[in-house]
Amino acid sequence: MIYFIGAGPGAKDLITVRGMRLLQQAKLVIYAGSLVNPELLEYCATDCRVLNSASMTLEQVIAAFREADPQAVTVRLHTGDPSIYGAIREQMDALDALGLAYEVVPGVSSMNAAAAVLHAEYTLPGVSQTVIVSRRAGRTPMPAGESIPELAAHGASMALFLSAGMLGELCAELIRGGYAPETPAALVYKATWPDERVIRGTLATLPELAADVGRTALVLVGGFLQGPYDRSKLYDPSFSHMFREAEK
Numbered sequence: 001m002i003y004f005i006g007a008g009p010g011a012k013d014l015i016t017v018r019g020m021r022l023l024q025q026a027k028l029v030i031y032a033g034s035l036v037n038p039e040l041l042e043y044c045a046t047d048c049r050v051l052n053s054a055s056m057t058l059e060q061v062i063a064a065f066r067e068a069d070p071q072a073v074t075v076r077l078h079t080g081d082p083s084i085y086g087a088i089r090e091q092m093d094a095l096d097a098l099g100l101a102y103e104v105v106p107g108v109s110s111m112n113a114a115a116a117v118l119h120a121e122y123t124l125p126g127v128s129q130t131v132i133v134s135r136r137a138g139r140t141p142m143p144a145g146e147s148i149p150e151l152a153a154h155g156a157s158m159a160l161f162l163s164a165g166m167l168g169e170l171c172a173e174l175i176r177g178g179y180a181p182e183t184p185a186a187l188v189y190k191a192t193w194p195d196e197r198v199i200r201g202t203l204a205t206l207p208e209l210a211a212d213v214g215r216t217a218l219v220l221v222g223g224f225l226q227g228p229y230d231r232s233k234l235y236d237p238s239f240s241h242m243f244r245e246a247e248k
């Protein structure tokens with residue numbers, strides 16, 4: 001059986017228990033070497049074969065799946081959660097065409113890790129109840145209606161992947177779309193890795209503050225990073241719900 005596993009954002013103990021157990025049983029692991037922390041491979045048995053997909057094509061990955069013992073555990077290890085910019089759909093479609101069975105084990109996305117590092121909550125009452133997960137166009141173009149200025153027009157909380165290398169353009173487009181230049185913004189580099197870095201600023205200041213930081217980083221934008229918000233209704237003493245009567 002083939003398992004697509006979310007490795008989590010970096011720290012070795014931020015993989016799920018299920019993912020760790022499967023790594024311990026695996027006979028073959030194909031990991032995304034450009035982003036997965038190699039420390040996670042320490043969970044593998046000594047006789048486990050390990051391939052780094054950074055230098056492989058989709059066809060080579062599929063060929064490795066085909067050659068693997070179908071009775072043994074084969075792991076495809078992707079960074080964060082595989083459903084976000086994981087390029088797993090094309091692998092799953094190829095496996096479907098070959099009649100090879102697989103399962104997906106979710107992981108902790110870097111967008112969750114970045115919020116944790118910042119002690120932030122994306123969905124604050126009175127600020128935003130929406131998180132936009134997106135990126136700036138790179139080699140992959142953005143579909144119509146999903147340009148950064150169009151997404152920024154919502155004023156929602158934003159988590160931007162794959163865009164830290166174009167920070168100046170990114171922040172300019174966010175402002176062009178409607179965010180005030182003073183809108184809080186943060187860049188989290190390699191969240192939960194030993195060399196993690198956190199830079200807080202505004203849309204106006206972040207490009208300069210983070211000019212020397214590498215690309216494996218998320219850019220978070222919105223009032224949720226700082227400033228006023230409303231208390232939650234769920235824990236408000238004057239509010240009744242299914243499990244609690246309001247205090248008089």
Ligand code: SAH
Pocket residue numbers: 009010035078079080081082083084085086108109110111113114160161162163164188189190191192193215216217218219
């Ligand atoms: N599936 C992954 C994202 C893969 S796309 C997830 O759920 O996190 C790769 C992009 O993810 C990087 O360009 C960067 O924007 C972000 N990223 C991945 N790991 C990160 C980390 N530890 N800290 C900050 N950003 C990270």
